[in-house]
Amino acid sequence: MQWGLKNRLSGIIKPETGRTLMLALDHGYFLGPTTRLEDPKKTITPLLPYADAIMLTRGILRNCISPDVNTKVVLRVSGGSSIIGKDLSNEAIITSLKDAVRLNASAVALSIFVGSEYEHQTLVNLAKLVDEAEEYGIPVLAVTAVGKELEKREAKYLALSSRIAAEFGAHFVKTYYCEGFEKVVEGCPVPIVVAGGPKMNTEFEVFELTYRAIQEGAVGVDMGRNIWQAEYPVAMIRALRSIIHENKTPKEALELFNEIKNKG
Ligand code: R5P
Numbered sequence: 001m002q003w004g005l006k007n008r009l010s011g012i013i014k015p016e017t018g019r020t021l022m023l024a025l026d027h028g029y030f031l032g033p034t035t036r037l038e039d040p041k042k043t044i045t046p047l048l049p050y051a052d053a054i055m056l057t058r059g060i061l062r063n064c065i066s067p068d069v070n071t072k073v074v075l076r077v078s079g080g081s082s083i084i085g086k087d088l089s090n091e092a093i094i095t096s097l098k099d100a101v102r103l104n105a106s107a108v109a110l111s112i113f114v115g116s117e118y119e120h121q122t123l124v125n126l127a128k129l130v131d132e133a134e135e136y137g138i139p140v141l142a143v144t145a146v147g148k149e150l151e152k153r154e155a156k157y158l159a160l161s162s163r164i165a166a167e168f169g170a171h172f173v174k175t176y177y178c179e180g181f182e183k184v185v186e187g188c189p190v191p192i193v194v195a196g197g198p199k200m201n202t203e204f205e206v207f208e209l210t211y212r213a214i215q216e217g218a219v220g221v222d223m224g225r226n227i228w229q230a231e232y233p234v235a236m237i238r239a240l241r242s243i244i245h246e247n248k249t250p251k252e253a254l255e256l257f258n259e260i261k262n263k264g
Contacts, residue, residue, distance in 0.1 A: 004137025008106040009171060011072045012053045012139075013191060013219050017245045022193060023051035023237070024224035025060065026076040026109070031083050036229045040064040043228050050237040055109055055141075055222055058095050062103075074141055074222075075100050078110035078125060089113035089145070091122055097132045108133055109174070111145035114161040115152070123168060130169035141193075141222075142170035153197075155180035162188040174222045177213040185217030196223035203236060203257055207250035210243050220244050235260035 013020045025044055027034045036043055040056075041064040048054070053072040054065070061073060077095040081088045091111055100108050110129055112122045126142055133140050142165035146152045153176045162173045162184055172191045175184060185192055194213045200206050206226045213221070221240065230236040239257035242248040248256070 002134070002137050005134065005139055005171070008072075008137065009139045011106045012074065013172070014052060014245070018219060019214070019244045020052045020193060020220035021050070021237070021241050021244050022053045022055055022074060022220065022222035023047060023071075023227060024055045024195065024222045025228070026056050027224060028060065029057050029076060029079045030081055030088060034225075036225075043233070046234050047227065047237050050234070050241055052220075053106065058099060058103060072106040073103065074107045074109050075103060075105040076110070077108045077129065078122070087117055089116035089118040089122060091118065091125065093125055093129060097129075097136055097138065100133075100138060101136055105138060107139040107141050107171070109141040109143055111143040112161065112165055112168075113145050114164055115157070123164065126165065126168045126170065134169075139171035140169070142166075142168070142173050143195075144173060144175040146176070153178050155183045159184045159187045162192060166190045172219075177209050177218070181213060181216045181218075191219040192217065193220050193222040194218050196221065196226035199225045199229045203230065203239070204250060204254055206230075206236070207239065207243060207253040207257075210240055211250045211253075214244060232257070232261045 040060050048071050051071050053074050055074040057076045077093055078091045079094045080092045081090045112126050130140050144161035155178050158175045162175050165173045166188050174193050177194045227233055227237050235257045238260055239253040242256050243253050
């Protein structure tokens with residue numbers, strides 16, 4: 001692996017622990033002003049010190065994040081469909097690699113939609129992006145998106161998507177935690193981070209998902225709604241950090257969460 005690419009990836013997946021806490025806030029690229037992300041700056045600023053990286057579009061980066069931020073940037077560069085459009089999988093590259101370099105991105109992210117109508121198009125997007133990003137030494141995160149078809153969140157499908165992403169040259173992969181997650185990890189030769197999905201009922205469920213994903217081989221999370229839609233987002237992200245970087249159990253994370261929450 002080239003030095004620059006490895007160096008950028010090390011900024012995201014921390015060499016001290018081999019893990020990462022990525023904060024996803026790219027939802028608006030197809031969902032518009034998602035609940036609690038209507039004013040991204042207000043929601044995200046208190047969380048930034050606790051995230052290793054933020055995943056977002058250039059519009060939100062330029063307008064809502066101060067350029068003196070210490071947190072690494074994973075720039076979403078695919079899009080082109082909305083939640084009210086015909087098909088979420090109809091994506092293209094929407095941001096150039098030159099702009100990613102100008103914005104000092106540590107990685108670029110793109111979605112692939114395996115099994116969808118636009119499977120071929122999104123996979124070719126990935127292949128082309130890897131070719132171009134490697135010229136600049138920028139790692140590529142492939143997001144194994146499932147669009148509206150959430151029933152596809154099963155090991156067989158996620159293993160297929162994640163493996164294809166790695167075969168096409170993605171340097172790390174974002175997928176979902178699922179039953180039989182070890183199979184997804186086993187078949188994917190590059191690091192995997194998991195999304196959180198829709199907001200869960202309790203904090204403990206989020207801690208459990210994160211803990212299990214890590215135990216079963218994920219290098220961390222790229223989580224959004226379960227952090228910034230939480231009632232106590234700072235307590236939430238700090239507790240998740242303790243699982244990811246300090247090997248705390250869900251029970252210990254909940255204790256830390258309550259401690260931080262009660263301190264206000
Ligand atoms: C989906 O394509 C986006 O990349 C989101 O960033 C992703 O779903 C992670 O966010 P959440 O934890 O809210 O599911």
